[in-house]
Amino acid sequence: MLTEFSNGVELSKICNESNKKIWEIMIEREVENSQLDREAILNYMKENLNIMKNSIKKGLYEDVKSVSGLVGGDAKLIRERYENEKTVSGKRMNKAVASAVAVLEVNASMGQIVAAPTAGSSGILPAALVTVGEDFHISDDQLSKALFTASAIGYIITKNATVAGAEGGCQAETGAAAAMAASALVELLGGSPEQALDAAAMTIKNILGLVCDPLAGLVEVPCVKRNAIGVANAFICSDMALAGVKSVIPFDEVVEAMYKVGKSLPCELRETALGGLAATPTGIRIKKQIFSKK
Amino acid sequence: MKNFSAFDIIGPRMIGPSSSHTAGAARLGRVAAKIGGDDIQNVVFLLHGSFAQTYRGHGTDRALVAGILGMEPNDENLRMSMEIASEKGLNFEFIKTDLGDEHPNTVKIIMTNKVGEKTEVTGSSIGGGSIKITQINGLVVEFTGEYPTLVVRQIDQPGVIAKVTKILNEFEINVAFMRVFRHSKGQDAFMIIETDTVVSKEVICKIKDSGKEIIHIYSIKSI
Ligand code: SF4
Numbered sequence: 001m002l003t004e005f006s007n008g009v010e011l012s013k014i015c016n017e018s019n020k021k022i023w024e025i026m027i028e029r030e031v032e033n034s035q036l037d038r039e040a041i042l043n044y045m046k047e048n049l050n051i052m053k054n055s056i057k058k059g060l061y062e063d064v065k066s067v068s069g070l071v072g073g074d075a076k077l078i079r080e081r082y083e084n085e086k087t088v089s090g091k092r093m094n095k096a097v098a099s100a101v102a103v104l105e106v107n108a109s110m111g112q113i114v115a116a117p118t119a120g121s122s123g124i125l126p127a128a129l130v131t132v133g134e135d136f137h138i139s140d141d142q143l144s145k146a147l148f149t150a151s152a153i154g155y156i157i158t159k160n161a162t163v164a165g166a167e168g169g170c171q172a173e174t175g176a177a178a179a180m181a182a183s184a185l186v187e188l189l190g191g192s193p194e195q196a197l198d199a200a201a202m203t204i205k206n207i208l209g210l211v212c213d214p215l216a217g218l219v220e221v222p223c224v225k226r227n228a229i230g231v232a233n234a235f236i237c238s239d240m241a242l243a244g245v246k247s248v249i250p251f252d253e254v255v256e257a258m259y260k261v262g263k264s265l266p267c268e269l270r271e272t273a274l275g276g277l278a279a280t281p282t283g284i285r286i287k288k289q290i291f292s293k294k
Numbered sequence: 295m296k297n298f299s300a301f302d303i304i305g306p307r308m309i310g311p312s313s314s315h316t317a318g319a320a321r322l323g324r325v326a327a328k329i330g331g332d333d334i335q336n337v338v339f340l341l342h343g344s345f346a347q348t349y350r351g352h353g354t355d356r357a358l359v360a361g362i363l364g365m366e367p368n369d370e371n372l373r374m375s376m377e378i379a380s381e382k383g384l385n386f387e388f389i390k391t392d393l394g395d396e397h398p399n400t401v402k403i404i405m406t407n408k409v410g411e412k413t414e415v416t417g418s419s420i421g422g423g424s425i426k427i428t429q430i431n432g433l434v435v436e437f438t439g440e441y442p443t444l445v446v447r448q449i450d451q452p453g454v455i456a457k458v459t460k461i462l463n464e465f466e467i468n469v470a471f472m473r474v475f476r477h478s479k480g481q482d483a484f485m486i487i488e489t490d491t492v493v494s495k496e497v498i499c500k501i502k503d504s505g506k507e508i509i510h511i512y513s514i515k516s517i
Pocket residue numbers: 120121164165166169170171173174211212213214218219220221222223224226271
């Protein structure tokens with residue numbers, strides 16, 4: 001059984017020929033490459049899901065504050081509003097946004113998270129899956145399988161481009177996370193492998209060029225809110241793909257374009273905290289405050 | 295190129311905020327402490343580059359101390375490591391420094407044990423929580439700790455290497471990479487052996503007893 005693939009075209013070919021979903025291929029690949037059996041692999045992913053759930057809960061209900069004091073508490077604010085008021089983008093979207101913010105706030109306050117694919121983008125995938133899982137009454141088994149769909153997309157991006165902000169900007173980091181989330185949602189809700197790849201492609205297209213410009217070099221501002229827009233982007237693109245909307249530019253070409261754009265970003269806009277929001281008067285003032293703290 | 299697992303993408307499980315500045319720092323501390331041996335009483339961390347700049351905000355300081363205490367990067371106690379260290383009577387200090395032409399996330403860890411022996415370990419956090427050890431006691435080395443790793447400190451003499459590999463052979467341990475680093479002929483040297491499977495205590499004991507040229511042996515598995 002052939003389970004190795006290096007891009008979207010190969011992956012969808014394997015899926016079509018074997019009549020299997022992306023998550024199934026990814027699990028089979030994992031069994032082949034590791035010394036673990038299928039059950040152990042599934043269980044390990046389920047434990048990851050649990051840690052993800054806990055980090056969401058913590059951020060939504062507890063008081064968290066980052067070490068620098070720059071972020072914390074916004075997830076709670078968003079939750080209190082969607083629980084009590086009508087919101088512009090609806091309850092589910094707000095729940096997802098609050099959850100993504102929650103995980104990043106927990107991360108910034110030195111709590112436990114699962115990098116997905118990085119710590120700076122660790123809110124998007126959990127927020128997407130857990131929110132939809134709750135609202136649609138989907139089992140943890142199914143959600144864990146969707147995490148394998150996500151990992152296949154993340155693997156392709158890592159292999160052919162990058163998921164590091166320092167290398168490819170925020171489009172690579174939160175962009176990859178959002179693409180992973182979008183594809184996972186598509187398979188979770190019954191979509192085809194092609195639709196999953198289309199959703200991933202559209203997600204990256206939507207934020208192509210996004211720079212990495214964290215204040216004081218810390219994973220806080222604007223990272224928390226970039227995770228919020230990441231999950232919203234994943235929601236929109238998974239819905240479009242499930243409706244049958246196709247990406248004009250195929251997934252593999254989008255990934256390549258993203259990589260090229262990333263490499264052409266100046267150094268100032270790749271995690272060095274020398275450009276973008278980090279170089280605004282307020283960004284510089286906050287950096288000085290943090291660095292002078294003893 | 296490395297063959298990524300699903301768990302390289304969805305993972306690692308870690309304490310935030312940063313895989314390179316927090317998780318990687320904890321791993322560096324852990325590996326250093328293994329090399330430093332038991333009874334470490336005093337640790338000085340010389341922080342270089344981005345580690346020196348942002349260590350407070352990223353909790354690099356807490357992660358390094360947690361590593362010295364033997365914690366994994368996903369240990370919930372990591373954020374309390376400094377308090378725990380103080381309770382245990384471990385002294386630590388952070389000094390911002392310039393180590394020269396090194397990776398931006400580099401730390402030199404100077405450990406002193408109860409009897410006053412010093413061990414210096416330098417390493418870098420090279421991204422995604424991965425690390426690289428680059429110096430032990432001033433000797434340039436290189437290993438990542440991604441594989442189970444044996445660090446053997448020996449007197450550089452003919453036959454020592456053959457002795458060690460023979461024992462590994464007997465126990466059917468496959469060596470993935472092996473390198474020897476030394477100051478100059480006949481002096482202290484390090485043998486770094488990366489293996490496919492974890493090396494048992496029995497094997498380590500056998501190697502230790504194989505001759506007095508073997509000064510010390512440390513077994514490291516950082517991930
Ligand atoms: S701005 Fe940079 S550090 Fe922040 S989430 Fe985006 S890529 Fe990560």
